[in-house]
Amino acid sequence: xxxGVRNDPDARVYxxxxxxxxxxxxxxxxxxPELYGQPPESGLFYRDHSLLMAAPPIxxxxxxxxxxxxxxxxxxxxxxxxx
Numbered sequence: 001x002x003x004g005v006r007n008d009p010d011a012r013v014y015x016x017x018x019x020x021x022x023x024x025x026x027x028x029x030x031x032x033p034e035l036y037g038q039p040p041e042s043g044l045f046y047r048d049h050s051l052l053m054a055a056p057p058i059x060x061x062x063x064x065x066x067x068x069x070x071x072x073x074x075x076x077x078x079x080x081x082x083x
Contacts, residue, residue, distance in 0.1 A: 029043065030042055033046075
């Protein structure tokens with residue numbers, strides 16, 4: 001282990017806190033949970049992206065007319081003209 005005392009201009013003017021208390025909402029989380037044998041879910045910046053990527057299931061025999069984006073032409077886009 002290496003120890004030392006900072007004596008640079010910034011440390012002389014603003015001081016050097018040894019430790020800072022964690023905000024209450026961060027207690028129990030890790031910056032790098034894998035280094036402590038913890039699951040990724042305990043990471044400070046962990047987000048469950050599977051919830052964002054989940055799409056509603058497609059019903060067998062579903063009505064294609066129920067999907068307006070695929071079945072309704074956009075009036076702002078001119079129809080393709082045959083060549």
